[in-house]
Amino acid sequence: MEYVSPEGLRLDGRRPKELRQLKAQLDVLSTADGSALFEMGNTKVLAAVFGPKPTELRSQEDEKRAIIRCEYAMAAFSTGERRRRGKSDRRATEITKAIRNTLEQTIMTELLPRSQIDIYVQVLQADGGTRCACINAAFLALAVAAVPMRDVVAACAAGYLDSTALLDLNYMEDAGGGPDVVVAVHPNHSNRVVLLQQDNRVAVETFEEVMELAVAGCRAVADFMRGRLLEHTRALAAARAAGEDGGGGGGAAMEGDSGEELEDDEY
Amino acid sequence: MGRRRSAAAQPRQPLPSQAMSAAAAAAAPGGSEALQAEAFQRLYPDQYLAKFVAQGVRPDGRPLALPRATSIGLGVVTTADASALVKIGSTTVLAGAKCEVMPASADEPDKGRLVVQVEMAPLCSAECRPGRPSEAAQALGEQLGALMEGAGVVDRRQLCIDAGKAAWAVYLDLYVLDADGSLYDACLLAALATLASLRLHAVTVDDAGRIHKAGEDGAAAAPAAVAQQRPGSQQQGAAPPLRSLQLDCQPVSLTCGVYRGQLLVDPTAEEEPLLEALLTATVDEQGDVLGFYKAGGSATASQQRVLECIEAAKMRGKEVRGLLQQALEAAGVADGGAVAAGS
Numbered sequence: 001m002e003y004v005s006p007e008g009l010r011l012d013g014r015r016p017k018e019l020r021q022l023k024a025q026l027d028v029l030s031t032a033d034g035s036a037l038f039e040m041g042n043t044k045v046l047a048a049v050f051g052p053k054p055t056e057l058r059s060q061e062d063e064k065r066a067i068i069r070c071e072y073a074m075a076a077f078s079t080g081e082r083r084r085r086g087k088s089d090r091r092a093t094e095i096t097k098a099i100r101n102t103l104e105q106t107i108m109t110e111l112l113p114r115s116q117i118d119i120y121v122q123v124l125q126a127d128g129g130t131r132c133a134c135i136n137a138a139f140l141a142l143a144v145a146a147v148p149m150r151d152v153v154a155a156c157a158a159g160y161l162d163s164t165a166l167l168d169l170n171y172m173e174d175a176g177g178g179p180d181v182v183v184a185v186h187p188n189h190s191n192r193v194v195l196l197q198q199d200n201r202v203a204v205e206t207f208e209e210v211m212e213l214a215v216a217g218c219r220a221v222a223d224f225m226r227g228r229l230l231e232h233t234r235a236l237a238a239a240r241a242a243g244e245d246g247g248g249g250g251g252a253a254m255e256g257d258s259g260e261e262l263e264d265d266e267y
Numbered sequence: 268m269g270r271r272r273s274a275a276a277q278p279r280q281p282l283p284s285q286a287m288s289a290a291a292a293a294a295a296p297g298g299s300e301a302l303q304a305e306a307f308q309r310l311y312p313d314q315y316l317a318k319f320v321a322q323g324v325r326p327d328g329r330p331l332a333l334p335r336a337t338s339i340g341l342g343v344v345t346t347a348d349a350s351a352l353v354k355i356g357s358t359t360v361l362a363g364a365k366c367e368v369m370p371a372s373a374d375e376p377d378k379g380r381l382v383v384q385v386e387m388a389p390l391c392s393a394e395c396r397p398g399r400p401s402e403a404a405q406a407l408g409e410q411l412g413a414l415m416e417g418a419g420v421v422d423r424r425q426l427c428i429d430a431g432k433a434a435w436a437v438y439l440d441l442y443v444l445d446a447d448g449s450l451y452d453a454c455l456l457a458a459l460a461t462l463a464s465l466r467l468h469a470v471t472v473d474d475a476g477r478i479h480k481a482g483e484d485g486a487a488a489a490p491a492a493v494a495q496q497r498p499g500s501q502q503q504g505a506a507p508p509l510r511s512l513q514l515d516c517q518p519v520s521l522t523c524g525v526y527r528g529q530l531l532v533d534p535t536a537e538e539e540p541l542l543e544a545l546l547t548a549t550v551d552e553q554g555d556v557l558g559f560y561k562a563g564g565s566a567t568a569s570q571q572r573v574l575e576c577i578e579a580a581k582m583r584g585k586e587v588r589g590l591l592q593q594a595l596e597a598a599g600v601a602d603g604g605a606v607a608a609g610s
Contacts, residue, residue, distance in 0.1 A: 029357075029359070029390065029391075029444065029445045030357035030445055030447055031357075031391065031392045031393055031445060031446065031447065031536070032390060032393075035390070042345060042346075044344070046388075046390065046444060047390070048390030050393050071389055071397040073388065073389075073397075075344075075361070075363060075440065075442055076363070076365070076384070076386075076438065076440040077344060077346060077347035077348075077350065077363030077364070077365050077438075077440055078344070078346055078363075079346060080346060082365035082367060082438055118389075120388065120389045120390035120397070121390075122388045122390055122442070122444070124344060124361065124442075125344045125345060125346050126346065127346075
């Protein structure tokens with residue numbers, strides 16, 4: 001199968017170093033403290049954050065920091081073939097762990113001792129890169145919930161097919177058998193790498209090239225998310241200025257306040 | 268609501284309390300009143316609701332008999348064979364259908380299967396926990412499945428491919444994304460919208476008796492046959508013929524709550540636990556009753572009450588079918604059997 005045409009175009013018409021179209025909607029769920037719908041091309045992920053709240057199980061309580069709970073689930077109709085994914089699904093468990101570990105390094109858990117933050121991500125439609133989309137969606141939901149964080153965390157994948165480094169693989173490319181490098185970085189801390197996953201045989205030079213491309217992708221995703229968050233915060237501020245802080249508006253404005261400034265350590 | 272509830276439940280967490288006092292100080296004098304009203308609501312939810320209802324309004328500003336604004340989006344998930352996103356107020360349900368070919372069952376050789384499953388994603392409310400599907404989700408799935416079967420919404424003989432050999436299994440998965448009351452109504456509407464927009468693939472049976480969906484790999488037989496009939500047409504260009512599902516009736520439900528002798532239509536999650544009883548009436552387009560559900564509650568329902576609820580459901584049914592029709596037309600699938608049945 002040809003993944004890159006002689007004209008240098010990929011299966012879905014992108015150039016090798018092009019991201020899919022990114023879309024984000026913030027605060028989409030009424031009941032969650034923070035929520036976001038994040039789309040990378042045809043991959044659609046919904047994330048919701050509940051908390052910070054007191055730990056539910058006394059035995060899990062940590063005096064020094066908040067505990068993060070995470071749950072990843074795929075809708076039965078999200079993939080090409082319908083598959084019933086049980087809760088004991090190993091792949092889901094692994095992705096859950098990757099997401100949780102990434103976010104634990106990003107959230108300033110030490111500021112929220114004895115509390116708990118629940119993060120739920122639901123894949124609605126999958127077309128490769130669900131892991132990255134989940135991390136990005138979860139970050140946005142956390143930001144909307146005004147959870148203090150060290151930095152933006154943005155994730156992006158890159159691969160190598162037909163001797164070309166490709167950014168943000170879709171499902172077809174993902175299934176192509178080449179290396180698939182998943183990276184999540186803190187872009188404002190000189191691209192500190194928080195998550196790096198790669199499970200395929202690959203030459204060191206190639207790896208470097210692909211990794212570099214993935215990090216560049218992360219930066220682009222981070223810029224996009226930051227822009228959307230600023231927009232969201234401005235809209236909230238405008239809503240508050242317009243005097244909309246009756247019952248519902250009050251809560252929203254409150255969260256907008258601190259929602260804005262998670263980005264850098266201001267504590 | 269969960270947002271505010273959890274914000275208040277974190278005494279050791281400096282951020283929200285600071286922000287809250289800041290918001291109270293910064294806002295106009297009305298701000299602290301709003302906070303007081305919020306505190307009153309949390310401490311005395313019953314009195315809070317009672318004060319509203321006494322005035323003939325609801326906490327969200329609706330009159331008692333008005334359902335929330337409803338929207339239907341079709342084809343939102345492209346990986347599903349049909350999908351619908353239904354919002355009633357902030358209650359949100361995403362439904363997706365997937366069709367699979369299965370060997371015909373021995374009991375019903377000329378019928379396919381329709382499997383309805385409801386999943387309450389843990390992100391749907393602050394109360395939901397991950398893990399085993401909740402009691403509520405299982406009950407919803409069972410109720411919907413029973414309605415589909417009992418009211419004969421889909422004649423499952425339509426799902427037959429080759430009697431005694433193969434049939435379609437339609438898996439209808441409903442994901443509750445935001446649980447803000449009246450879930451049954453939203454789930455039923457999402458299920459109905461999905462089924463009404465579902466198109467079954469044409470299938471071909473090859474020499475070995477295997478079945479292929481037209482337009483998929485290995486289904487060369489069908490396009491080839493088409494091409495033979497119309498030599499001019501291109502093989503790739505011929506769209507695979509799709510068959511819509513004939514719905515024998517279009518059930519629409521409405522949930523009403525009894526509260527201090529009044530009927531609250533389409534209650535929210537905030538109101539539901541305070542209500543004395545919940546009545547759900549399901550009617551078809553002729554106004555005939557397809558189902559009624561009242562599971563306990565501290566109040567009993569008089570016959571009068573039940574009829575009131577059914578009347579409200581009929582009104583609601585007209586409105587909702589209109590919305591569904593619009594959505595189907597917008598999605599360009601309105602030519603199907605669902606419409607014929609509806610008229």
